[in-house]
Amino acid sequence: MSPLGLAFVPPAQAADPDVAIIGAGVAGLTAARALMAAGKSVQVIEARERIGGRAFTDSTTFGFPFDHGAQWIEAGKINPAMAIVREAAAKAMLDRSEQALYVAGKELSKEDYERFEKIAHAATRRIAEALKKQPDVAVGPLLVPQDPLERLAYAMVGPLEQGVENGDLSARDFTRQPEAEPQYAIAEGMGAMIARWGAKVPVKFGARVVRVDSTGAQVTIETTAGQMRARTAIVTLPTGVLATGKIGFAPQLSAARREAIAQLPMASFNKVMLLFSRRVIDAPAGRNVTGLTGKELAFDTIVRPAGREAALVFVGGNHARALEEEGSRAAVTFAVSALAEIYGNDLRGAVAKSHATQWGKDPFATGSWSVARPGHADKRAVLAQPHHDRVFFAGEATDPVWATRVGGAYASGLRAAKEALAALAAPRR
Ligand SMILES: Cc1cc2nc3c(=O)[nH]c(=O)nc-3n(C[C@H](O)[C@H](O)[C@H](O)COP(=O)(O)OP(=O)(O)OC[C@H]3O[C@@H](n4cnc5c(N)ncnc54)[C@H](O)[C@@H]3O)c2cc1C
Structure with missing residues (x-):
């Protein structure tokens, strides 16, 4: 607090990015790529030492690509994830x-x-x-x-x-x-394709986010590797990670969002x-x-x-x-x-x-994908709502159609990028 009892809000720094993106999985990388293409500055913050999240190819243990997580693009004619294949110029193989x-x-x-x-x-x-x-x-x-x-x-x-x-x-x-x-597999491995496709996105590695504060003029993000600020933020964390309560939000997440997180546990x-x-x-x-x-x-x-x-x-x-x-x-x-x-x-x-x-x-996944408890399929839309008009939520769990899949992560990243762009264009209150 300042001597006058007012919350002290540090002025924006020229180096502060337009958008801080929490999580370098498909949703975070998609949002980052879309925002960069729109001329905005972004900084992705990632707890692991690699990008891709739940899409990861291990090419060393067996001498051939082994996808630990996502492996197939299902419903390939309509799956939004096929855009990644095109953008990465990857080889998709029909799996019959x-x-x-x-x-x-x-x-x-x-x-x-x-x-x-x-x-x-x-x-x-x-x-x-x-x-x-x-x-x-x-x-x-x-x-x-x-x-x-x-x-x-x-x-x-x-x-x-x-x-x-x-x-x-x-x-x-x-x-x-x-x-x-039709279902497609990726020749080099799904995780390897995503790592290549997202390689140009600026990522701060080994930084576990512990708090997101949007009460000031900027969004302040505290991580285990220091603090950063941005004009807006996109949160792409798995619901299981959000449910641990290890990430604080100010203002607090609404009761409806906390209920949505609880009703979309990890499979x-x-x-x-x-x-x-x-x-x-x-x-x-x-x-x-x-x-x-x-x-x-x-x-x-x-x-x-x-x-x-x-x-x-x-x-x-x-x-x-x-x-x-x-x-x-x-x-x-x-x-x-x-x-x-x-x-x-x-x-x-x-x-x-x-x-x-x-x-x-895996503490940064806590399971494979989100599943709605019976009676709670509508909670995906609740989780997708903006928090405090400057913090947006993405990740597979938030997509109304493609949730659980890479396609959902991709579609949600695009949606959150659009929301962040609209917020950046709106007059400051
Ligand atoms: C075994 C398995 C098989 C699957 N098979 C398929 C499949 O064949 N096809 C398909 O479409 N989908 C499949 N999936 C699902 C798919 O992998 C996910 O839906 C998708 O990758 C999710 O992307 P995301 O960006 O929403 O989340 P994530 O990839 O989980 O990205 C979130 C990121 O946030 C990071 N993070 C976590 N906590 C913190 C923190 N506190 N601070 C900073 N960063 C943090 C994580 O490390 C991660 O990089 C599979 C998943 C699994 C586990």
Whole structure:
């Protein structure tokens, strides 16, 4: 406070950027690129030592690109993320692998494939009909499995697709999502493409934001690596990070926004990459195998990706969370056992290298993506509202259509950049 008891507001510095952007994931990088193209100065502030956030390609561990996070661009004809592919002049590869289904190590019979298809259609119909009668409903009570085939089909709705159990899945939020076909993978890896595409954006690395204060003439941002000011700010943090309460806001976030953050928790979805020392899987390259183990645990896998002697196993929902708690060895053991049920115990001794992601334990992600709790799909729009007219919110969780995906992060970054531009053009109050 000044001697007169007035809040002391330091004058704007010539070096203060027009927009401070918190988080160098797809949303932050998109906003930064759009604002830079509009002639505005930006500074991105990032807690990690790299850009890309939940899109990260590890190209060293296995000697080929392994996307720990985002990997595919689904609904490629309409997905806003295809703009990144164009802007980066990247190579997108159409992914058309057929899905093979297994229960307890055995592929479904022709009759069971037909029955499975009917179960899947009936599930979609039941969800659509429930939504005609009420604004939202949990998917769980609509899909109560009576046998292993139904258990597998229903696991492919919530846990393996959305990273949550069906009981925690909002039917409204789930049906908002466009169909997955056509789906594209990126030759160099999704994370590598995004790192290349965002490379010219100015980023302050290793700076964890702890407070955003917009009560003064400038927005003041406190980080673990010092303080900075800007005329406006864009916050792109995952909802799970916002929910930790480790980032203070002045003025405080509205009760409605805090409720939105609480009702959009993070899903749990992880990957296990296994590299084999020799050919142990007798299957065509890139085959998508989805199954239930003998213990009725659901998994999804791409075997022999790009013809390599490897397998990429996906787990989701409560099982993924439990494996993460147990540690990465537990996830690797599960992945190996699930594959051994199908392809034989011989592969157990042939694992040359492995890696299990642990997105829930990552303090800068706290999970894989945001999911709306049943009855709360509308909270994405609440989270997307500006805070105190100079702080804007972006990130996958805020997009009404493409939430959970890179496309949502991209679309939200563009939207927040437009909002920041309008605020910068408005007369100062
Ligand atoms: C396993 C997995 C698989 C996925 N697969 C796909 C897929 O195939 N296709 C798809 O479209 N999407 C997929 N996704 C989702 C996709 O990765 C995300 O929707 C998208 O990357 C989110 O981008 P974002 O910018 O909103 O958030 P983020 O990428 O999380 O960016 C936020 C940034 O903020 C930083 N940060 C966090 N806390 C702080 C702090 N206090 N101070 C400063 N910086 C901070 C983070 O480090 C991060 O860089 C997947 C995600 C996971 C985890």
